[in-house]
Amino acid sequence: MPPKPTSPPNRFIPSNLPILGAEEIAAVTEVLESGMLTHKSGSGTFVRRFEEAFAKFVGAKHVIAMNSGTAALHAALLAFDVKAGDEVIAPPFSFIATTNMVLLNGAKVVFADISPDNFNLDPAKVEAAITPKTRAILPVHLYGHPADMDPLVELAQKHDVRIIEDAAQAHGSKYKGRNVGTIGDVGCFSLYPSKVITTGEGGLLTTNDDELAETLQQIRTHGEIRPYEYVQLGHNYRLPELQAAIGVEQMKRLPVFLEKRKKNAEYLTSHLTDVKNIVRPTEASWATHNWYLYTIRILAPRNRDNVQKTLHTAKIGAAIYYEVPLHLTPIYRRLFQYKEGSMPVSEQAAKEVLSLPVHPALTEEERAWVVQQSLQALA
Numbered sequence: 001m002p003p004k005p006t007s008p009p010n011r012f013i014p015s016n017l018p019i020l021g022a023e024e025i026a027a028v029t030e031v032l033e034s035g036m037l038t039h040k041s042g043s044g045t046f047v048r049r050f051e052e053a054f055a056k057f058v059g060a061k062h063v064i065a066m067n068s069g070t071a072a073l074h075a076a077l078l079a080f081d082v083k084a085g086d087e088v089i090a091p092p093f094s095f096i097a098t099t100n101m102v103l104l105n106g107a108k109v110v111f112a113d114i115s116p117d118n119f120n121l122d123p124a125k126v127e128a129a130i131t132p133k134t135r136a137i138l139p140v141h142l143y144g145h146p147a148d149m150d151p152l153v154e155l156a157q158k159h160d161v162r163i164i165e166d167a168a169q170a171h172g173s174k175y176k177g178r179n180v181g182t183i184g185d186v187g188c189f190s191l192y193p194s195k196v197i198t199t200g201e202g203g204l205l206t207t208n209d210d211e212l213a214e215t216l217q218q219i220r221t222h223g224e225i226r227p228y229e230y231v232q233l234g235h236n237y238r239l240p241e242l243q244a245a246i247g248v249e250q251m252k253r254l255p256v257f258l259e260k261r262k263k264n265a266e267y268l269t270s271h272l273t274d275v276k277n278i279v280r281p282t283e284a285s286w287a288t289h290n291w292y293l294y295t296i297r298i299l300a301p302r303n304r305d306n307v308q309k310t311l312h313t314a315k316i317g318a319a320i321y322y323e324v325p326l327h328l329t330p331i332y333r334r335l336f337q338y339k340e341g342s343m344p345v346s347e348q349a350a351k352e353v354l355s356l357p358v359h360p361a362l363t364e365e366e367r368a369w370v371v372q373q374s375l376q377a378l379a
């Protein structure tokens with residue numbers, strides 16, 4: 001049964017929206033009143049509490065809070081000493097932070113195309129891209145749907161390379177029952193405001209490897225092991241206590257956020273069943289989606305950009321992630337001379353994808369509006 005017609009919403013419905021309330025405000029106030037603004041030297045406790053809560057949630061032995069997802073990726077690559085002369089295999093269908101961090105370390109990005117099934121690395125393409133210079137594989141769990149990890153882990157073991165999971169969008173996503181970010185050597189999460197949970201800006205590293213955790217902690221603070229004793233190069237990548245306090249409260253909300261996203265995604269799926277010339281998102285048999293993004297493909301002869309315009313006019317923030325695959329952005333074209341047609345699955349996806357709002361701040365009326373207007377735009 002399609003939803004009853006609804007009146008236009010009072011606001012423009014964004015593709016994602018953080019939910020912050022009195023609890024976050026109280027936690028931030030507590031930090032301000034305490035005067036302990038950093039966890040460095042063991043003063044503030046919120047970073048540690050946030051790390052412990054995320055470790056429990058995700059089932060990782062170690063969690064290291066960082067001040068962005070980008071910092072998390074950079075630190076992971078530094079920890080594995082990825083440098084000039086090395087290659088890292090990554091998908092071209094992602095946010096640019098994924099691969100820019102490889103370049104900032106002086107290494108070369110080798111793109112492997114995505115699978116047509118789930119927008120993530122195609123293991124067969126990864127295998128074909130491996131060379132003696134490969135140091136790491138960087139799968140992205142795009143939109144919150146996990147990449148097919150088993151074949152990637154097998155390849156990594158066979159060729160003795162590392163796996164750095166870009167789980168920036170994948171809090172709560174699972175691969176064969178295991179949380180993503182705990183399957184490769186290290187996981188990198190983002191806490192940017194559009195993400196499943198947020199601290200404003202922030203990131204989290206996850207690992208089960210004791211030695212690696214120690215290295216990552218050192219990289220977070222200038223390679224320091226004791227005050228003013230530096231054993232390697234590092235940065236100031238620490239998450240401030242003010243932000244960690246928000247994170248502690250967001251962790252309490254996370255299960256409800258995930259439940260609401262799932263319900264909203266199911267609602268959209270059930271109402272978009274009969275629409276022709278679109279592909280609705282599904283979960284692979286081994287996947288638990290966190291529904292960070294509900295991304296449909298809009299197939300020819302429909303025009304994706306026109307559908308987006310129609311939905312924007314109806315106050316729905318239908319979003320395109322990503323219009324240009326990374327290998328075709330000006331900087332990567334210049335650096336690597338990738339040509340159009342070299343990553344056909346990613347290039348096709350970039351022309352077809354459109355994400356509809358399923359975030360937990362969506363009201364029932366807004367959700368019905370999204371469905372009703374989408375049905376109209378896709379009629």
Ligand SMILES: Cc1ncc(COP(=O)(O)O)c(C=O)c1O
Pocket residue numbers: 068069070071094095097098140166168169189190191192202203
């Ligand atoms: C896939 C992906 N990787 C990396 C990042 C970088 O995270 P941040 O914005 O927290 O630096 C993001 C988020 O913006 C992302 O979506």
